[in-house]
Amino acid sequence: xxxxxxxxxxxxxxxxxxxxxxxxxxxxxxxxxxxxxxxxxxxxxxxxxxxxxxxxxxxxxxxxxxxxxxxxxxxxxxxxxxxxxxxxxxxxxxxxxxxxxxxxxxxxxxxxxxxxxxxxxxxxxxxxxxxxxxxxxxxxxxxxxxxxxxxxxxxxxxxxxxxxxxxxxxxxxxxxxxxxxxxxxxxxxxxxxxxxxxxxxxxxxxxxxxxxxxxxxxxxxxxxxxxxxxxxxxxxxxxxxxxxxxxxxxxxxxxxxxxxxxxxxxxxxxxxxxxxxxxxxxxxxxxxxxxxxxxxxxxxxxxxxxxxxxxxxxxxxx
Amino acid sequence: xxxxxxxxxxxxxxxxxxxxxxxxxxxxxxxxxxxxxxxxxxxxxxxxxxxxxxxxxxxxxxxxxxxxxxxxxxxxxxxxxxxxxxxxxxxxxxxxxxxxxxxxxxxxxxxxxxxxxxxxxxxxxxxxxxxxxxxxxxxxxxxxxxxxxxxxxxxxxxxxxxxxxxxxxxxxxxxxxxxxxxxxxxxxxxxxxxxxxxxxxxxxxxxxxxxxxxxxxxxxxxxxxxxxxxxxxxxxxxxxxxxxxxxxxxxxxxxxxxxxxxxxxxxxxxxxxxxxxxxxxxxxxxxxxxxxxxxxxxxxxxxxxxxxxxxxxxxxxxxx
Numbered sequence: 001x002x003x004x005x006x007x008x009x010x011x012x013x014x015x016x017x018x019x020x021x022x023x024x025x026x027x028x029x030x031x032x033x034x035x036x037x038x039x040x041x042x043x044x045x046x047x048x049x050x051x052x053x054x055x056x057x058x059x060x061x062x063x064x065x066x067x068x069x070x071x072x073x074x075x076x077x078x079x080x081x082x083x084x085x086x087x088x089x090x091x092x093x094x095x096x097x098x099x100x101x102x103x104x105x106x107x108x109x110x111x112x113x114x115x116x117x118x119x120x121x122x123x124x125x126x127x128x129x130x131x132x133x134x135x136x137x138x139x140x141x142x143x144x145x146x147x148x149x150x151x152x153x154x155x156x157x158x159x160x161x162x163x164x165x166x167x168x169x170x171x172x173x174x175x176x177x178x179x180x181x182x183x184x185x186x187x188x189x190x191x192x193x194x195x196x197x198x199x200x201x202x203x204x205x206x207x208x209x210x211x212x213x214x215x216x217x218x219x220x221x222x223x224x225x226x227x228x229x230x231x232x233x234x235x236x237x238x239x240x241x242x243x244x245x246x247x248x249x250x251x252x253x254x255x256x257x258x259x260x261x262x263x264x265x266x267x268x269x270x271x272x273x274x275x276x277x278x279x280x281x282x283x284x285x286x287x288x289x290x291x292x293x294x295x296x297x298x299x300x301x302x303x304x305x306x307x308x309x310x311x312x313x314x315x316x317x318x
Numbered sequence: 319x320x321x322x323x324x325x326x327x328x329x330x331x332x333x334x335x336x337x338x339x340x341x342x343x344x345x346x347x348x349x350x351x352x353x354x355x356x357x358x359x360x361x362x363x364x365x366x367x368x369x370x371x372x373x374x375x376x377x378x379x380x381x382x383x384x385x386x387x388x389x390x391x392x393x394x395x396x397x398x399x400x401x402x403x404x405x406x407x408x409x410x411x412x413x414x415x416x417x418x419x420x421x422x423x424x425x426x427x428x429x430x431x432x433x434x435x436x437x438x439x440x441x442x443x444x445x446x447x448x449x450x451x452x453x454x455x456x457x458x459x460x461x462x463x464x465x466x467x468x469x470x471x472x473x474x475x476x477x478x479x480x481x482x483x484x485x486x487x488x489x490x491x492x493x494x495x496x497x498x499x500x501x502x503x504x505x506x507x508x509x510x511x512x513x514x515x516x517x518x519x520x521x522x523x524x525x526x527x528x529x530x531x532x533x534x535x536x537x538x539x540x541x542x543x544x545x546x547x548x549x550x551x552x553x554x555x556x557x558x559x560x561x562x563x564x565x566x567x568x569x570x571x572x573x574x575x576x577x578x579x580x581x582x583x584x585x586x587x588x589x590x591x592x593x594x595x596x597x598x599x600x601x602x603x604x605x606x607x608x609x610x611x612x613x614x615x616x617x618x619x620x621x622x623x624x625x626x627x628x629x630x631x632x633x634x635x636x637x638x
Contacts, residue, residue, distance in 0.1 A: 086434055100415050
């Protein structure tokens with residue numbers, strides 16, 4: 001199987017979908033500069049640079065999506081989404097409902113997030129839960145190169161506005177991508193490792209920490225199941241509940257702040273639907289209620305690491 | 319345009335303005351009676367809306383905002399379905415999910431109506447991009463107010479529309495009021511049109527209370543957008559005669575300014591001009607007003623008799 005970085009996998013998904021559907025176009029901050037091979041193949045009308053103005057980029061995408069185009073926009077960093085909240089949340093997320101179903105918004109918004117670049121809190125903020133809480137939007141955050149490609153292709157074909165979060169620490173880590181038409185359906189969690197003693201649920205870069213912790217747990221005689229959510233909305237609650245029915249123990253792990261994060265929803269769903277199966281309290285590991293620091297050790301300490309996940313799982317099993 | 323067709327046009331325009339006024343007055347009365355939720359009326363701005371819409375082609379598109387009655391009715395929206403929407407009925411254009419503030423009627427080309435001040439400005443560039451890239455001929459008209467012009471998105475929208483050469487007719491209905499604040503407290507310039515030139519956008523300002531002047535200015539502006547494929551900004555200088563949102567006692571309004579504008583009421587101006595010039599006999603004017611009242615009474619009866627949405631509608635139309 002060929003290997004690609006997620007950056008290249010995103011480029012491949014864009015090129016394939018632009019070939020597949022002439023209404024797909026991509027625009028945003030430096031898109032034509034960064035992805036000149038797309039300009040070469042599809043021309044400057046379908047691959048556009050824009051002003052550094054997130055509000056009008058997102059609004060233009062919503063207006064275009066409602067009237068026959070399928071835009072993909074790149075807003076660079078997740079904190080910059082604050083400038084586009086009205087267009088994403090009030091327009092793309094609500095105008096279908098408000099209009100009684102007269103419009104649909106097939107559009108994808110790309111935004112990088114997470115530690116790894118040392119640029120501090122106005123470029124690094126895992127704010128994906130805000131969008132999970134906003135009606136009408138779908139939210140993705142893949143952890144592997146294959147899913148970057150397969151999920152982005154599905155997102156472009158979806159008739160709803162999709163937020164596609166890119167964990168920037170993963171962006172240049174090569175991984176396997178199946179050849180040919182590789183599509184990953186939205187809303188399907190991926191069980192990366194089977195286990196019977198404890199369930200580790202995560203998304204983004206901390207999936208890899210969970211896999212490493214699971215290997216160490218195996219050495220300690222504990223069988224950990226690792227679930228990569230990939231899709232935060234729709235959320236594959238059934239896969240999580242089924243796993244907890246089997247293992248009886250749950251650790252939820254993400255870089256985003258613990259308070260009202262996606263992990264809180266997962267813990268609540270498990271408490272509602274698998275309480276009788278639980279043999280120990282649920283543990284949530286996540287970032288603190290604090291902006292992300294630029295300084296490397298502080299930035300890296302934000303995300304739960306392998307020892308923390310190992311210790312949490314171990315504490316539930318003893 | 320010869321004088322005869324102009325005469326016919328102005329009577330039709332007067333009828334539309336009367337319809338808008340009667341529609342808004344029905345909502346105000348219903349609101350006072352506790353039967354209809356409050357709303358943002360377009361009373362005083364009828365000429366600004368009706369004049370522009372009368373200048374558009376059937377395949378042109380419109381984006382508007384919460385003060386939209388003139389745009390919707392002039393475009394041919396059914397007052398019954400509009401009132402049903404305002405009253406939260408299932409027969410409304412948006413199944414009662416919009417209420418008065420963001421009514422879209424896609425079949426008439428009234429698209430993506432937004433009540434977020436400046437929302438329409440953020441969306442219009444995308445609608446115009448679709449028109450251009452998909453080879454459609456219609457231009458896109460975007461109605462907004464002086465309040466929206468003070469939002470950052472106004473400037474982002476004009477800049478992008480100019481850089482990308484998008485066929486947009488921006489229409490600022492400068493009604494002097496930004497919710498509860500007068501324009502002179504928030505702007506250094508008198509006219510929003512002054513803000514178009516730095517973006518490379520041609521502009522004009524028109525007396526927004528003279529329906530014929532608005533229509534003629536809009537015909538010219540729309541023609542320029544069609545010919546050039548580039549944006550144009552038309553500013554209608556008008557006045558919001560009622561409050562921001564019903565009910566509103568307007569205690570904050572300068573009575574002298576208010577009275578001066580009421581003396582230039584767009585409907586009274588047009589009616590008087592038609593009567594004085596002999597184009598509209600007084601008894602025909604009275605008959606016209608009666609027809610409009612009957613139309614709104616029938617619309618109100620339709621809306622009141624319409625069913626409320628089924629409870630399950632609370633979660634439909636969320637995802638495509």
